[in-house]
Amino acid sequence: MAATEHSLFAAGLARSAAEVEARLALHLDRAGAAGTPPRLLAAMRHAVLAGGKRFRPFLVLEMARLLGGREAVADAIDVAAALECLHAYSLVHDDLPAMDNDELRRGQPTVWKAFDEWTAILAGDALLTLAFEILAGNASSGNVSAPGLPPAIRANLVARLAAAAGPAGMVGGQMLDLEAEKLGEPASPDEQHVRRLQGMKTGALIAFAAEAGAIAAAGSSEAVVAARTYGEAIGLAFQISDDLLDVTGDVATVGKAVGKDLALGKATLVAVAGVETARAHLAAAVDKAIAALAPFGDAADPLRQAALFQLEREH
Amino acid sequence: MAATEHSLFAAGLARSAAEVEARLALHLDRAGAAGTPPRLLAAMRHAVLAGGKRFRPFLVLEMARLLGGREAVADAIDVAAALECLHAYSLVHDDLPAMDNDELRRGQPTVWKAFDEWTAILAGDALLTLAFEILAGNASSGNVSAPGLPPAIRANLVARLAAAAGPAGMVGGQMLDLEAEKLGEPASPDEQHVRRLQGMKTGALIAFAAEAGAIAAAGSSEAVVAARTYGEAIGLAFQISDDLLDVTGDVATVGKAVGKDLALGKATLVAVAGVETARAHLAAAVDKAIAALAPFGDAADPLRQAALFQLEREH
Numbered sequence: 001m002a003a004t005e006h007s008l009f010a011a012g013l014a015r016s017a018a019e020v021e022a023r024l025a026l027h028l029d030r031a032g033a034a035g036t037p038p039r040l041l042a043a044m045r046h047a048v049l050a051g052g053k054r055f056r057p058f059l060v061l062e063m064a065r066l067l068g069g070r071e072a073v074a075d076a077i078d079v080a081a082a083l084e085c086l087h088a089y090s091l092v093h094d095d096l097p098a099m100d101n102d103e104l105r106r107g108q109p110t111v112w113k114a115f116d117e118w119t120a121i122l123a124g125d126a127l128l129t130l131a132f133e134i135l136a137g138n139a140s141s142g143n144v145s146a147p148g149l150p151p152a153i154r155a156n157l158v159a160r161l162a163a164a165a166g167p168a169g170m171v172g173g174q175m176l177d178l179e180a181e182k183l184g185e186p187a188s189p190d191e192q193h194v195r196r197l198q199g200m201k202t203g204a205l206i207a208f209a210a211e212a213g214a215i216a217a218a219g220s221s222e223a224v225v226a227a228r229t230y231g232e233a234i235g236l237a238f239q240i241s242d243d244l245l246d247v248t249g250d251v252a253t254v255g256k257a258v259g260k261d262l263a264l265g266k267a268t269l270v271a272v273a274g275v276e277t278a279r280a281h282l283a284a285a286v287d288k289a290i291a292a293l294a295p296f297g298d299a300a301d302p303l304r305q306a307a308l309f310q311l312e313r314e315h
Numbered sequence: 316m317a318a319t320e321h322s323l324f325a326a327g328l329a330r331s332a333a334e335v336e337a338r339l340a341l342h343l344d345r346a347g348a349a350g351t352p353p354r355l356l357a358a359m360r361h362a363v364l365a366g367g368k369r370f371r372p373f374l375v376l377e378m379a380r381l382l383g384g385r386e387a388v389a390d391a392i393d394v395a396a397a398l399e400c401l402h403a404y405s406l407v408h409d410d411l412p413a414m415d416n417d418e419l420r421r422g423q424p425t426v427w428k429a430f431d432e433w434t435a436i437l438a439g440d441a442l443l444t445l446a447f448e449i450l451a452g453n454a455s456s457g458n459v460s461a462p463g464l465p466p467a468i469r470a471n472l473v474a475r476l477a478a479a480a481g482p483a484g485m486v487g488g489q490m491l492d493l494e495a496e497k498l499g500e501p502a503s504p505d506e507q508h509v510r511r512l513q514g515m516k517t518g519a520l521i522a523f524a525a526e527a528g529a530i531a532a533a534g535s536s537e538a539v540v541a542a543r544t545y546g547e548a549i550g551l552a553f554q555i556s557d558d559l560l561d562v563t564g565d566v567a568t569v570g571k572a573v574g575k576d577l578a579l580g581k582a583t584l585v586a587v588a589g590v591e592t593a594r595a596h597l598a599a600a601v602d603k604a605i606a607a608l609a610p611f612g613d614a615a616d617p618l619r620q621a622a623l624f625q626l627e628r629e630h
Contacts, residue, residue, distance in 0.1 A: 031481070031482050031483055034478075034482075034483035035483040035487060035511075035515070036482035036483045036487050037482075037487050037490045037491055037494070039490065039494065040482055040486070040487060040490040041482065044482065089440075093436055093437075093440060096436065098413075098431075098432035098433045098436060099433050099436065116413075117413035118413045118414050118493050118497065119490075121408055121411065121413060121414065121436070122408075122486050122489060122490050122493075124440075125404075125408060125439075125440075125443065125486050126481055126482035126486040126487070128440065128443055128444065129443065129477050129480050129481035129482070129486060130477070130481050130482060132447045132473055132476075132477045133473075133474055133477030133478055133481055135473075136451075136470050136471075136473035136474035136477060137470060137474055151466050151467035151469075151470040151471070152466035152467070152470075154466075154470040154473075155451050155452060155466040155467075155469040155470045155473070156451075156466070158447055158448075158450075158451035158469075158470070158473050159448055159451035159452055161447075162444050162445070162447045162448030162451060163349075163448055165444050166346070166441055166444035166445050166448055167346050167349075167351035167352075167355055167356065167359065167441035167444070167445060168346055168349035168350040168351045171355070171437050171440050171441045171444060172350060172351050172352050172355055172441070174437060175352045175354065175355040175434075175437050176352055178433050178437075179352070179354065182433065196350075200350070
């Protein structure tokens with residue numbers, strides 16, 4: 001496949017990462033000032049500030065920019081920060097010995113390895129809780145949240161994020177993943193099962209990212225629906241490309257163990273349908289994501305490139 | 316000490332428990348209908364519906380009743396349900412082998428013992444997330460939440476609950492508790508340290524319960540302040556009476572291991588200051604709680620009795 005132009009995506013990713021990391025640093029400093037014990041704060045920083053592509057914040061902020069410009073991005077920055085805290089918590093808990101038992105994440109020791117299990121459990125709990133505090137806005141006098149988002153939008157976003165991340169969303173998807181790995185259930189997962197699992201585990205939060213950016217920008221209901229359709233499709237593409245990387249990737253580039261999903265018997269699309277079928281599904285999901293952006297014209301090019309990039313991911 | 320009259324407290328507790336349990340059952344059924352995997356849902360039910368005194372829901376609902384009558388109680392029921400989900404999550408995670416390693420809770424196997432560690436970690440994560448979904452109200456069409464609470468109050472309550480439960484609140488208190496137990500830090504905890512730890516670990520959520528009931532009832536700012544003062548004082552009293560029960564209680568009555576806190580080297584008020592000093596602090600906290608109720612007249616008698624009851628707790 002010919003190399004595609006990704007420069008707008010790359011620039012948007014870098015800009016979103018810088019913006020969300022500055023905001024996360026502010027919220028963590030504030031948690032420290034509020035009385036968070038130092039060991040807990042250090043573990044939270046380890047989880048949140050140790051890099052990562054910041055793909056979800058990119059989706060939030062780029063969609064807000066597309067629909068509402070600079071002002072909407074300022075309003076949406078806490079949505080992006082909250083989402084990244086929530087994503088970080090999910091990785092900290094997934095890496096635990098009782099879960100995926102991973103020692104390496106982004107080339108660094110995982111939180112339980114750098115600290116210990118109980119600190120990692122609590123750091124994950126703290127990040128999940130902090131995500132909702134950031135999203136709801138600080139109710140007391142020292143409000144550091146973007147003042148622009150009205151309370152009705154905040155309550156709406158909290159409910160949607162919780163639904164995407166909760167027992168019928170991300171946590172439920174992780175449950176299905178571990179049932180396959182640890183209990184061998186179901187004995188023969190089919191493609192439908194894998195799609196449900198991945199839609200819950202990864203897709204729900206990525207779909208929320210794009211949708212939340214549109215909601216934070218007070219987009220029209222048509223724009224919010226288009227954003228969600230885009231988010232669902234790119235979430236699926238992201239998951240399939242992740243599965244493909246597990247079998248075709250290179251440990252130095254990927255920054256974590258490769259071939260592990262397959263060895264663990266995880267239910268992935270590659271495992272149940274093979275590499276070629278997975279690639280076909282990936283291409284279809286990318287097409288769907290790009291089709292959803294049709295109403296937005298050239299200004300949506302960074303989001304278009306983000307979708308196309310899933311075809312060529314190397315990490 | 317002479318036996319005190321507790322009949323209004325006992326009746327209020329029974330009524331609140333019935334109301335919140337019905338509501339919790341509804342929310343768990345709904346999580347199942349939304350696609351929560353059966354094993355995860357079973358673990359969540361085990362954690363939430365296996366009894367407990369429902370003391371925090373009592374505080375929410377009784378304060379709402381005091382300030383706003385029956386209608387306010389209907390509006391506040393989801394606040395109580397959310398708080399109980401959050402409390403249940405904290406117990407599920409606290410009981411884990413890597414944390415307190417408890418096998419028994421309310422006379423039943425703990426979640427990790429009845430299921431396994433990974434299921435318990437995920438069930439706790441799911442309950443914490445569900446708490447915020449319930450509190451924010453379901454944003455989509457199938458809204459089962461009390462329609463009465465306006466979005467601004469919901470966003471305010473989410474922010475306050477997250478602050479009370481997060482890294483500078485409950486999770487931070489659990490961190491300090493485990494640092495004492497597992498790392499022996501600080502080497503010689505003083506009374507100030509213990510009060511800070513307990514205020515974060517237990518006090519913050521109990522104070523939130525009383526305050527949230529007042530906020531949900533749209534109480535005046537004076538009433539909200541009085542509710543919070545009451546909540547902070549009864550939270551302190553509750554924690555001290557819990558510490559006293561650990562050394563003076565009876566396993567059959569308490570329903571969990573006794574003497575364990577002391578044996579584990581936990582930083583409790585009894586450990587640093589002795590039984591008699593702890594009893595004096597308990598009496599002072601109960602007095603403060605009752606004083607905060609002065610503006611509310613006889614209608615506050617169930618809440619007064621709840622405070623007095625802390626002097627005579629046996630479980």
